[in-house]
Amino acid sequence: MGQPLELILARNLMSTISTPSVLVDTDGVLVFYNDAAAALLGQRFEEAGKMPWEEWGARFGPFDNGGAPIPFEELPLTIALRDGRPAHHDFTISDLSGERHSVEVSAMPLVSTQSGFRGAIAFFWQDGR
Amino acid sequence: MRVKVWGARGSVPSPGPETTRYGGNTSCVQVTLDDGTVIVLDAGTGIRNLGLALGGTAPRIHLLLTHLHLDHIQGLMFFAPAFRPRTEIVVWGPRSPEASLQDRIARYISAPLSPVEMRELPCEVSFREAPVSEWEIGSARIRAASVTHRGPTLGYRIVDGDASLCYIPDHEPALGADLAELGPDWISGYELARGASLLLHDCQYSDDEYPDHMGWGHSALRDALTFARRVEAQRVLLFHHDPLHTDDWLDAFAGTAGERWSALGGDPACVELAVERREIQVGAPAPVAL
Numbered sequence: 001m002g003q004p005l006e007l008i009l010a011r012n013l014m015s016t017i018s019t020p021s022v023l024v025d026t027d028g029v030l031v032f033y034n035d036a037a038a039a040l041l042g043q044r045f046e047e048a049g050k051m052p053w054e055e056w057g058a059r060f061g062p063f064d065n066g067g068a069p070i071p072f073e074e075l076p077l078t079i080a081l082r083d084g085r086p087a088h089h090d091f092t093i094s095d096l097s098g099e100r101h102s103v104e105v106s107a108m109p110l111v112s113t114q115s116g117f118r119g120a121i122a123f124f125w126q127d128g129r
Numbered sequence: 130m131r132v133k134v135w136g137a138r139g140s141v142p143s144p145g146p147e148t149t150r151y152g153g154n155t156s157c158v159q160v161t162l163d164d165g166t167v168i169v170l171d172a173g174t175g176i177r178n179l180g181l182a183l184g185g186t187a188p189r190i191h192l193l194l195t196h197l198h199l200d201h202i203q204g205l206m207f208f209a210p211a212f213r214p215r216t217e218i219v220v221w222g223p224r225s226p227e228a229s230l231q232d233r234i235a236r237y238i239s240a241p242l243s244p245v246e247m248r249e250l251p252c253e254v255s256f257r258e259a260p261v262s263e264w265e266i267g268s269a270r271i272r273a274a275s276v277t278h279r280g281p282t283l284g285y286r287i288v289d290g291d292a293s294l295c296y297i298p299d300h301e302p303a304l305g306a307d308l309a310e311l312g313p314d315w316i317s318g319y320e321l322a323r324g325a326s327l328l329l330h331d332c333q334y335s336d337d338e339y340p341d342h343m344g345w346g347h348s349a350l351r352d353a354l355t356f357a358r359r360v361e362a363q364r365v366l367l368f369h370h371d372p373l374h375t376d377d378w379l380d381a382f383a384g385t386a387g388e389r390w391s392a393l394g395g396d397p398a399c400v401e402l403a404v405e406r407r408e409i410q411v412g413a414p415a416p417v418a419l
């Protein structure tokens with residue numbers, strides 16, 4: 001089956017904005033992230049491909065202000081997927097080269113008018129932008 | 130199944146001497162299944178003539194609405210079967226978080242826009258929000274899916290025997306995307322239209338007109354044809370003509386469409402512009418009972 005319209009529209013929007021963003025489906029699979037996210041993280045989606053959100057998220061930390069890893073369960077996108085509500089967090093991520101970036105992340109569930117919960121989207125905002 | 134176009138115009142009815150051949154009525158298509166069941170796709174002003182043609186021959190009619198823009202429901206209160214007590218009309222359409230399908234349609238069939246109220250219609254009418262999963266009407270299996278347009282909008286796929294019809298009259302799948310490059314999973318309407326025997330698809334604008342209408346929910350010729358090729362539709366009927374497009378303009382547009390379809394590797398005989406009253410047999414004709 002193809003992607004639901006809500007994810008298609010979200011991807012189209014993400015493809016045209018310079019705000020790093022990632023898209024996850026109802027099964028918790030990361031199905032897309034945009035070029036702005038690729039620039040932040042050091043790897044294009046076409047290179048990474050689809051994968052479980054947990055696996056992808058673990059590649060980049062994230063870390064709290066003291067440098068300690070943040071549990072997967074506490075990440076905004078995880079909360080949006082699990083609880084069906086928006087969530088926000090600021091933390092540090094490490095790109096593939098090891099360089100660290102302070103970011104704020106807002107995630108929200110995507111709920112269809114026709115068929116309910118369809119996945120979640122997260123936007124990253126870098127300090128200093 | 131047999132398909133008959135009763136209205137192929139988009140946006141607003143456009144009667145007049147310059148639109149007599151392609152017609153000025155808005156979206157309405159009659160589908161007669163192999164078992165005789167009548168399905169009506171959209172209730173634009175074309176449905177008025179359909180109602181007159183049906184007479185009392187169809188005691189049960191399934192009306193599948195893609196969305197509730199006026200050019201897709203305007204003919205509903207001029208549909209003669211709705212005024213026959215012995216007719217049953219089942220209206221299917223998109224759900225909305227804002228109000229039920231019946232309540233949204235009732236905004237049109239009520240004062241001050243209408244002299245009659247929904248509850249005054251003599252027919253037996255019911256409203257059903259299209260399910261996410263496939264369902265059956267008569268001898269056909271029906272599937273509905275959301276497609277890229279403004280507001281909650283569905284496309285439909287009707288499969289009857291070995292024939293399949295896909296109807297997406299209002300659709301802008303190329304909005305913010307390059308259809309030629311996208312993976313199939315990421316093309317709005319792809320699963321609905323894949324391999325359809327006949328695809329009726331939005332083609333409101335020429336490529337030159339499209340930039341001034343981007344985001345309005347409709348397709349340019351380039352995108353309609355690219356979509357049709359990507360889904361490997363066997364036959365294509367370009368639909369939802371802009372009200373400004375005259376017969377002469379559409380004649381030239383049809384020629385361009387054939388050339389462009391051919392350049393994409395298709396048979397130019399398999400793409401045409403929808404014309405009011407045009408009838409098409411999709412798949413083999415139903416066997417005649419002896």
